[in-house]
Amino acid sequence: MSDDIKKYFNGLLQKVSGLYVIQITDRDGVPLLRVSHSQEKNVDFALMPSFIPTFTTACDQASKLGLGRNKTIISMYSNYQVVQMNKLPLILTFVGAEDCNTGHILALEHQVDGYLEDIKLAVTEP
C-alpha cells in the first residue's frame, strides 16, 4: 500500500511543473512520506526540526483570527514557494519554485484526501 501511495504522489510531482517536493509529516514534523525530484534543488530545509512545528504554531494562531479554522498557508520566498496544508493529524507540505503554479498545487488538495485517509489511520492507531 505504501508503494502505491508513494507512486501516486510521485505522479502528482510530475504533473505540476516547478514542484520540487511533496512531504507528509505529523504535526511535530516527523516525516511519514516524502517524494522529490532527485536532480532538482536541495530542499532539505523542509525537514528542518523547526520547519513544521513553526507552521503548526502559525496555523493555530491564524485560527484565532475569527475567520474559522486555518486550512492552508502559502509562503512566497525569493527562490521558493511553500504551500502547507493543515490536514490534522497530518501536515502536507509542497515546496516549489517561486514561479510554480500555486493554483495548481491548491487544486491538488481534494485529490489527495482519499490517500491521506490511509496514512491518517496509521498515525492515529494506538
Next chain:
Amino acid sequence: MEQQLEKVLSEIVTQQDTVGALLANRQGLCLGAKGNINPNVSGIGTAISEQVAKLEPNSTVPATVCLYSGNKRCLIQKDGEITGIIYKQTTTASTSIGN
C-alpha cells in the same frame, strides 16, 4: 479595486451560451469568477495554457484551447499575465457535427 475586472466578467457571462467565466493570474490564482464555474479550476486552466504555449514558443498570438465535453465547452486563453477560462453550454438539443 477589482470593479473593472467584475465588469468584464459580467459582460462575458451575458454572452450567448456562456455559463461561467474566470480570470487567473500567472500563479494560477483566481482573480475573479462569475457564473457557474469553480474557482479551483484556475490553477489547472493556467497549467493547461502554459503547456499549450510551449507548442508554439515563437508565436506572438496567444493560443486558445477549446475542450469539448458533451454539450459543454471550456475555452482557455492565456494573454500575458492573465489567463481567461470560459465555460459554454449549448442549449439546443441537436448539434450538427457537419457545421
